Amino acid sequence: MPDGILIVLIAGLVATACGLLGPFLVLRRMALLSDAVSHAVLPGIVAVWLVAQTRAPLPVIVGAAAFAVLCVLGIDSLRATGLVASDAAIALVFPALFSLGVLGVTRYAAGIHLDLDSTIYGEIAFVPFDTVRLGGYDVARSGLVLGGVVLFNLLLVGLLWKELKATTFDPQFGATVRLRPRLLSRLLLVAAAVTAVAAFDAVGAILVVTLLIVPAATAYLLTDRLVVMVALAIAVGWVGAAAGYAVALPMDSSIAGAMGLVCTACFVLALLLSPRHGLLTRRWRRRRAVADAPLLR
Amino acid sequence: MDGLVALLGLPYTDAVVIAGALVLGITSGVLGAFAVLRRRSLVGDAVAHATLPGVCVAFLVAGVKDVPGLLLGAAIAGLVAALLMVGIERASRIRPDAAIGVVLSGFFAFGVVLLTHLSNSSDADQAGLENYLFGQAAGLLERDVAVMAGLAASALLVVGVLRRALTTTLFDPAYAGAIGLPVRALETVMTALLVVAVVIGVRVVGAILMVAMLVVPTVTARQLADRFPRVLVLAGLIGAAVGVTGALTATRGQLPTGPVVVLTGFTVAVAALLLAPGRGVLWQARRLAARRRTVRRDAVLTQPDAPVSGLRDRLVRAGLRRRGLLAADGTLTAAGRAAAAETAERRALWTAWLEHGPSIRLPDAREPDPTDLRGSLGDDAVAQLRALAAGAPR
Numbered sequence: 088m089p090d091g092i093l094i095v096l097i098a099g100l101v102a103t104a105c106g107l108l109g110p111f112l113v114l115r116r117m118a119l120l121s122d123a124v125s126h127a128v129l130p131g132i133v134a135v136w137l138v139a140q141t142r143a144p145l146p147v148i149v150g151a152a153a154f155a156v157l158c159v160l161g162i163d164s165l166r167a168t169g170l171v172a173s174d175a176a177i178a179l180v181f182p183a184l185f186s187l188g189v190l191g192v193t194r195y196a197a198g199i200h201l202d203l204d205s206t207i208y209g210e211i212a213f214v215p216f217d218t219v220r221l222g223g224y225d226v227a228r229s230g231l232v233l234g235g236v237v238l239f240n241l242l243l244v245g246l247l248w249k250e251l252k253a254t255t256f257d258p259q260f261g262a263t264v265r266l267r268p269r270l271l272s273r274l275l276l277v278a279a280a281v282t283a284v285a286a287f288d289a290v291g292a293i294l295v296v297t298l299l300i301v302p303a304a305t306a307y308l309l310t311d312r313l314v315v316m317v318a319l320a321i322a323v324g325w326v327g328a329a330a331g332y333a334v335a336l337p338m339d340s341s342i343a344g345a346m347g348l349v350c351t352a353c354f355v356l357a358l359l360l361s362p363r364h365g366l367l368t369r370r371w372r373r374r375r376a377v378a379d380a381p382l383l384r
Numbered sequence: 385m386d387g388l389v390a391l392l393g394l395p396y397t398d399a400v401v402i403a404g405a406l407v408l409g410i411t412s413g414v415l416g417a418f419a420v421l422r423r424r425s426l427v428g429d430a431v432a433h434a435t436l437p438g439v440c441v442a443f444l445v446a447g448v449k450d451v452p453g454l455l456l457g458a459a460i461a462g463l464v465a466a467l468l469m470v471g472i473e474r475a476s477r478i479r480p481d482a483a484i485g486v487v488l489s490g491f492f493a494f495g496v497v498l499l500t501h502l503s504n505s506s507d508a509d510q511a512g513l514e515n516y517l518f519g520q521a522a523g524l525l526e527r528d529v530a531v532m533a534g535l536a537a538s539a540l541l542v543v544g545v546l547r548r549a550l551t552t553t554l555f556d557p558a559y560a561g562a563i564g565l566p567v568r569a570l571e572t573v574m575t576a577l578l579v580v581a582v583v584i585g586v587r588v589v590g591a592i593l594m595v596a597m598l599v600v601p602t603v604t605a606r607q608l609a610d611r612f613p614r615v616l617v618l619a620g621l622i623g624a625a626v627g628v629t630g631a632l633t634a635t636r637g638q639l640p641t642g643p644v645v646v647l648t649g650f651t652v653a654v655a656a657l658l659l660a661p662g663r664g665v666l667w668q669a670r671r672l673a674a675r676r677r678t679v680r681r682d683a684v685l686t687q688p689d690a691p692v693s694g695l696r697d698r699l700v701r702a703g704l705r706r707r708g709l710l711a712a713d714g715t716l717t718a719a720g721r722a723a724a725a726e727t728a729e730r731r732a733l734w735t736a737w738l739e740h741g742p743s744i745r746l747p748d749a750r751e752p753d754p755t756d757l758r759g760s761l762g763d764d765a766v767a768q769l770r771a772l773a774a775g776a777p778r
Contacts, residue, residue, distance in 0.1 A: 113479075113481075113482045116479055116480075116481050116482075117481070118479075118481045118482045118484075118485040119426050119429075119481050119484060119485050119488075121485075122426075122429065122485065122488065126592065165657070168657060168665050170603075170606075170607065170657050170663065170665070171603055171657070172420075172423050172425070173481075174423050174424070174425040174426050174480070174481055175420050175423075175425045175599050175602075175603055177425070177426060178425040178426055178428075178429070178595050178596065178598070178599040179596070179599055179600065179603065179650060179653055179654075180650075181592075181595075182592045182593070182595050182596035182646045182650070183596070183646060183647055183650035185592050185643075185646075186592065186596075186642065186643030186644075186646040186647050186650075187643070187647065189640060189642070189643045190639060190640070190643045190644070190647070193639065193640055193643075194639070293489070293492055293493060293496060296485070296488070296489055297489035297490075297493060300482060300485035300486060300489055301485070301486050301489050301490070303482075304478055304482045304483075304485070304486050307477065307478065307482070308476060308477070308478070335497075338497070338501060339500075339501065339504045340496075340497045340498075340500040340501040340504070341496045341497055341499070341500040343493075343496065344493045344494070344495075344496030344497035344500065345493075345497055346493075347489055347490070347492070347493025347496075348490070348493045348494055348497060350489070350493075351486065351489060351490035351493060351494075354486055354490070358472065358475075358476060358478075364476060364477055366475055366476070
């Protein structure tokens, strides 16, 4: 398989995994969780280094995921006290965890090259070089991991669709009909944390944060139906993956950055031109309504 | 500065760092309060990310790594990002957190593209441009602290002068507009002040410390005070205390300043959330437990013959027996009967309040306390309630 297609496919897998969860996070006002998780995993990586003296992908992912889950559950329980809003809870927890990681690095791991760029900010351009033998073929390792994550998210969202939808839009109703909103919210947050960590390793933190938030926000501008929103979020993510790669090649710039830029461009287009919520479309409609109104003419 | 060096008996560089932490703590505490209470705690995070393309563009324009130019670029980009966030939030159905996320992602992606483009195309002069944003408190100069203090003083002055207008706009923009305040201009002023604080802070101490320093003082202060002016003052003091304590600890322990300050702040905020009198988690739990105990006690007193069920019931009965309200055979003693009568009386009064409350005349609009109606409403109201309850057919 040509490297370019492989890179776009891997980014597309991340876009799918993120697109399945992103709309729920955006609707629940927890969009910035992904950014928090991207910083909070550092102590996990340091801990793995201290305990096992290794930077092999699997233990690092496990350590990072442990702290990602710790981070989201910490945020959720702070929020549940009702004393701080969710944004303040996020801003309290992730700097603390990140600081713990930085202290760990300076204290115990200063000699090794354990910085963010090389350990958690994976680089999507290197995806084709990291393969495993499977049934006689060389398969991209991140493809396997991300395929599993997509499958897991698909199962989660598919099986709990009704419940997630009800508790997202009306948690009180959800509690009344015994849907366990707290449990569902935690399940969703843990899934988002695990997705983010698995994808950091493959494509880098910034692309994951972007793909969890921007396509979902774009879709939110385009539709009022949740199922359409999820489908649109995945579609925007794929557009970002393919077009971003096409843009990055001639410009000789970061592939992940270009993918993020394309997604953001999609958001701007939707912001201006969405049929119902677009800024320009609303202005045009108002102008036409004034022109068409017989009494005002 | 020399006075501080002498006072603390510290090496000069440490004194500079601690003075910087003090100034930064006060500023971010006061300015952060406006962001936190508007649910925009993470604006600082987005502004910090947005400074990357700002620095790159400034480098492209100027062609050299000259500090004031790069700082100006960062500040402009941060301001544009912050205003875009507010604009997206106001003009569309996108909520604050998603608006922050979109702007953060967009600007950072742009910054990364610019940076890779620069490093692939130009000479080596751009090296280290991205590290520019990771502050280094140890590299703080006296001049930096002086600039910070100047900017902080002017920011605090603006907040002081516009105090009332800013507060009104913060809590009720619609009302602020109705009484003729320039709401948009005020919000822009506030955003600009915040951006200035973040850009300086990011340069000096790094993005992560800035995010925490904007939030920790306000969360802590909010646990200790209800009135906004007090929250503002307290946030400034707490920010200063956290900054200085953290910086001192870091210098003593030979540790990096930023993380130690953040962890100090986190500890303080969590302690306030747990322990703050009246509002803390533990106080709430204790109040709830006390209320539950009263309910169980009342249940036993009013129905001592009910079959004993469960451990809690047994514990309540043991407690009543210890206080001489319940005899050994499970019947009420004389004191117990009096207590039961009092409970029944209290319940009757509460029922009467629920039924006739709206029709009695109260000197003011107080919320009654169900467990102590007489204490919270006064004898006069209780007498009126009794009369109404006695007169009305049940």
